[in-house]
Amino acid sequence: MRNDRPIVALVDAYGTGDHLRQSLADLGADLVHVWSTAEPLVSLKQPDLAGYRANLVGTEVAATAQELAALGVTHVVAGQEPGVPLADTLAELLGLPGNGTTLSLARRDKYLMIEAVRAAGLRCARQLRSSDVEEIVAGIAALGGYPVVVKPLAGSGSQGVAICADEQQVRRAALELLGTTTMYGQINAEALAQSYLDGTEFVVDTVSRDGARYTSAVWRYEKDRLGTRNVYYLDVLADPGDPVVAELIDYTYAVLDALGIRHGAAHAEVMMTADGPALVEVGARLNGTASPAFDRGCAGADQAAVTALAYLDPGRFRREFASRTYSRLRHAYVYDVRTDLDGVLARLDDDVLGEIDGLESVRQRMMRVRAGGRIRPTVDLPSSPMLVLLSHESRAALVRDQRRVTELAASAYHLEPAVEAAMTA
Numbered sequence: 001m002r003n004d005r006p007i008v009a010l011v012d013a014y015g016t017g018d019h020l021r022q023s024l025a026d027l028g029a030d031l032v033h034v035w036s037t038a039e040p041l042v043s044l045k046q047p048d049l050a051g052y053r054a055n056l057v058g059t060e061v062a063a064t065a066q067e068l069a070a071l072g073v074t075h076v077v078a079g080q081e082p083g084v085p086l087a088d089t090l091a092e093l094l095g096l097p098g099n100g101t102t103l104s105l106a107r108r109d110k111y112l113m114i115e116a117v118r119a120a121g122l123r124c125a126r127q128l129r130s131s132d133v134e135e136i137v138a139g140i141a142a143l144g145g146y147p148v149v150v151k152p153l154a155g156s157g158s159q160g161v162a163i164c165a166d167e168q169q170v171r172r173a174a175l176e177l178l179g180t181t182t183m184y185g186q187i188n189a190e191a192l193a194q195s196y197l198d199g200t201e202f203v204v205d206t207v208s209r210d211g212a213r214y215t216s217a218v219w220r221y222e223k224d225r226l227g228t229r230n231v232y233y234l235d236v237l238a239d240p241g242d243p244v245v246a247e248l249i250d251y252t253y254a255v256l257d258a259l260g261i262r263h264g265a266a267h268a269e270v271m272m273t274a275d276g277p278a279l280v281e282v283g284a285r286l287n288g289t290a291s292p293a294f295d296r297g298c299a300g301a302d303q304a305a306v307t308a309l310a311y312l313d314p315g316r317f318r319r320e321f322a323s324r325t326y327s328r329l330r331h332a333y334v335y336d337v338r339t340d341l342d343g344v345l346a347r348l349d350d351d352v353l354g355e356i357d358g359l360e361s362v363r364q365r366m367m368r369v370r371a372g373g374r375i376r377p378t379v380d381l382p383s384s385p386m387l388v389l390l391s392h393e394s395r396a397a398l399v400r401d402q403r404r405v406t407e408l409a410a411s412a413y414h415l416e417p418a419v420e421a422a423m424t425a
Contacts, residue, residue, distance in 0.1 A: 005028055005029060005030050006027075006028065006029045006030070006074045006075060006312055007029065007030045007031070007032065007053070007071060007072050007073045007074050007075075008024050008029045008030070008031055008032070008073070008074065008075045008076075008077055008311070008312075009031075009032040009033075009034050009068050009073045009075070009076045009077070009087075009090065010024070010031060010032070010033055010034070010047075010077055010078075010079040010083075011034045011035075011036055011058065011076065011077070011078050011079055011083030011084075011086050011087040011090070012034070012035065012036050012041075012047075012078065012079050012080045012081075012082050012083030012086075013033060013047040013079030013080065013083075014041065014044040014045055014046065014047055014079065014080040014082075015044055015045040015080055015288060016080070016286045016287065016288055016289070016290040016304070017047060017078075017079025017080040017083075017285075017286070018045075018047055018048050018079075019286065019290055019291075019292055019302070019304035020077060020079055020286065020304050020307060020308060021047070021048065021051070021052075021079070022292075022304070023292070023302075023304045023305045023307070023308035024077075024308045024311075024312065025051060026305070026308070027308050027309065027312045027313065028312075029075075029308075029312060030053050031051060031052045031053060032052060032053055032054045032055075032056065032068065032071055032073060033047060033049055033052045033054070033055045033056070034056045034057075034058040034064060034068075034076075034083070034086065034090070035055075035056070035057045035058060035059075036058055036059075036082050036083045036085075036086040037057075037059065037082070037185060038057060038059050041082065041183070041184060041185050043183040043184075043185070044080065044183065044184075047079070053071070054067075054071060056068075058086050058090070061086070061089055061090070061093070062093070064090065065090055065093040065094055068090060068094060069094060073094065073096075074096065075091075075096055075097065075311050075312070076090045076091040076094065076096055076098060077264060077307075077311060078264070078284060078285050079285070080285055080286075081108070081156055081184060081283050081285050082184040082185070083285075084104070084107055084108055084283070084284050084285060085101075085104045085105065085107075085108055088100060088101050088104040088107075089101055089104070097209075097210075097263050097311065098263055099260050099261055099262055099263055099264070099284060100260060102260060103116060103259055103260040106259055106260075107259055107260075107261065107282075107283075107284045108154050109153050109154055110151070110152075110153050110154065110192055110281050111127060111129045111153055111192050113259065113279075113281060113282065114127055114194070114279065115127075116258050116259055117255055117258050117259070117279050119258070120254065120255075120257070120258035122251070122254055122255060122258060122279070123251075123273075123275065123276055123277065123278045123279075124278055124279050125143075125149075125194040125195045125196075125197055125278065125279075126142070126143045126144060126194065126195040127143065127192060127193065127194040127195070128142065128143065128192075128193050129153065129190050129191070129192050129193070130190060130191065130193075131178065131189055131190045131191075133170075133171055133174045133175055133178070133191075136150070136170060136174050136191060136193050137167050137170050137171060137174075139193065140167070140170065140193065143193065143194065143195040144195050146164065146165050146166060146196075147163050147164060147165050147196040148163075148164050148170065148193050148194065148195060148196055149161065149162070149163055149164070149193070149194045149195075149196055149197075150162045150164055150170060150173040150174055150177065150191055150192070150193050151177075151191070151192050151194070152177060152182055152188050152191070152192065153188070153190055153191075153192050154182060154184065154186055155182045155183070155184075155188075156182070156183060156184070156283070156288070158229070158230065158231075158232055158380040158381055159182065159183060159380050159381075159382060160176075160177045160180065160182075160188065161229065161230070161380070162176075162177075162228040162229060163196065163225070163228050163229070163230060164228055165228075169228055170193070172228075173191075173228060174191045174193075177191050178190075178191055183382065197271040197273055197278050197280065198271075198273060198274070199271045199272045199273035199274065199278075200220060200221075200271070200272045201220075201221040201223070201269060201270070201271050201272075201280065202218055202219065202220050202221065202238065202248055202269070202270050202271075202272060203217070203218065203219040203221065203235065203267065203268065203269055203270075203287065204217075204218050204248050204249060204252040204268045204270055205217045205218070205219075205265070205266070205267055205268075205286075205287045205290075205303050206252065206253075206256065206265070206266045206268070207264070207265055207266075207303060207306045207307050207310050207317075207321065208256065208261060208262055208263055208264060208266065208310065209262075209263060209310035209311070209314045209317050209318070209322070210262060210263070210314065211257070211262040212317075212318055212322035212323065213253055213256070213322065213323070214301075214306055214310075214317075214321035214322060214323075214324055214325075215240075215249050215252075215324075215325045215326060216295070216299060216301060216302070216303040216306060216326055217237060217287070217295065217299045217303070217326050218237075218238040218240065218245050218248060218249070218326075219235040219236060219237055219238060219334065220235070220236045220238050221234070221235060221269075222234040222235075222236065226379065229379050229380065231338065231378060231379060231380070232336060232380075232381060233335065233336050233337075233338055233384075234333055234334070234335055234336070234402070235289070235333065235334035235335075236332075236333060237298055237299065237328055237331065237332040237333075237391075238328075239328055240325045240326055240327065240328055244272060245325075247272075247276065247277060248270055248272065248277055249325065251270060251276070251277035251279075252266075252268045252270060252277075252282075255268060255270075255279050255282060256268075256282070259282065259284075261282075261284050263310070263311070264284060264285075264307055264310065264311070265284070265285055265286045265287075265303055265304075265307045266282055266283065266284055266285070267282065267283045267285060267286065267287045267288070268281075268282040268283075269281050269282070286303050286304055286307070287303060288381075289334050289387065289389075290302065290303050290304060291363075291364055291389055292304055292305060293363075293364075294332075294363050294364055294389045294391065297329065297330060297363065297391055298328065298329055298330045298331075298332035298391040299326040299327065299328065299329065299332070300326055300327045300329055301321070301326065306321055309321070330391040330392055330393055331391065331392055331393070331394070331395045331398050332389070332390065332391040332398075333388075333389070333390040333391070333398050333402055334387070334389055335387070335388045335389070335390060335402055335405060336378075336381055336384035336386075336387055337384055337385060337386040337387070337388060337405065337406065337409045338378040338384060339375060339377065339378055339384075339385050339409070339410075339413065340377050340378075341375050341376075341377070341413055341415060342375070342376055342377055343374070343375060343415040343416060344372070344373070344374060344375075344415060344416040345369050345370070345371055345372065345373055345374070345375045345413055345414070345415060345416075346371065346414045346415055346416045346417070347371050347414050348367065348369075348370075348371065348412055348413060348414070349411060349412050349413075349414060352408050352409075352411055352412040353365065353412055355408055356388065356404075356405055356408050356409070356412070359390075359401040359404055359405065360392065360397055360401060361390040361391060361392035361397050361398050361401040362388060362389070362390055362401060362405070363389045363390060363391055364388070364389040365386065365387070365388050365389075366386070366387040366388075367385065367386055368382070368384060368385050368386065368387065369385040369386075369413070375413055375415070385409075385413065386409055386412070388402075388405050390402060390405075
């Protein structure tokens with residue numbers, strides 16, 4: 001039976017990948033879901049599989065490509081970070097638009113990523129990788145000395161990232177990292193050490209089609225140092241008219257070229273140093289905190305919808321978005337609320353949460369903890385218990401409401417009594 005609707009295979013539509021599902025469906029696509037692993041990754045927010053025509057496990061790649069061909073799949077898109085290599089491979093096997101496999105590993109492995117950027121003549125960190133802690137320590141001099149950053153090769157959410165000022169801190173960071181498992185289910189068999197990039201860190205979110213690009217947002221990170229860790233807590237939407245933004249975008253587009261990202265969404269983290277932009281890392285997928293209604297309200301368009309358009313209607317994408325940059329319609333914050341609590345969560349205070357939701361600039365609140373679960377001191381993005389999205393015409397209103405969220409959140413969590421008693425003893 002003939003089907004004139006596009007059929008899109010989404011690989012690992014965890015978390016914000018579900019926004020892609022909805023955006024593709026809104027443009028008339030039928031959908032197939034593909035898992036890149038034999039079992040779902042329980043550390044990630046699970047996909048909503050309602051509405052998919054089929055749900056496949058893609059561990060046998062050639063067989064999966066045949067299944068997708070039989071289903072008439074017209075596009076293959078990565079829904080989340082772990083699905084990037086498989087999406088590249090399947091699209092290439094099926095002869096569909098995609099970023100190809102030549103640089104696929106460099107789009108996931110941070111060492112290969114930086115080396116590809118270096119080979120393109122772009123500013124980046126010096127680095128080394130090893131499974132041997134003493135080899136890492138011995139190589140620090142070649143990186144230019146301390147401080148250095150020790151991090152996973154393929155992590156996310158700042159997990160396992162340490163800024164080290166001496167040999168002792170490097171040893172501790174590498175020993176704590178090696179042998180652990182990332183949120184994507186990969187063993188950290190090696191650690192990556194990089195020269196420290198001093199400056200202000202930004203996010204540059206983009207959508208590409210055949211190398212034509214749209215910048216959907218640029219955010220400035222605000223963070224605090226906690227021991228050897230940077231704790232990210234606030235993303236501030238940048239003014240697109242700021243000359244720094246133009247420089248960041250030009251550099252990021254060159255990075256995308258160096259990594260062969262010519263199709264789809266990308267989420268780049270770039271440090272603006274005294275010498276100019278330098279890549280921290282980039283993912284060939286949506287921003288992990290993307291929220292379509294919020295993004296449209298403050299930046300004029302959302303990355304998921306523009307990505308769907310780039311795949312399904314490239315002519316319209318070129319007319320309406322290519323070679324353009326977002327507009328800042330409102331000031332906006334993405335606020336990862338911190339906590340010092342450590343224990344089992346008995347309940348969340350609904351009255352407090354309701355007061356947070358009622359603040360003038362609060363647009364959305366998402367909880368990362370639930371009653372009965374563990375709440376821990378915040379050291380990275382996944383350990384932040386609450387995400388709050390704020391936007392307003394007035395920056396002063398944002399500052400006021402973000403402070404109020406901080407005050408209220410301190411009383412939103414109630415721990416199990418035994419744990420509270422032990423903590424206060």
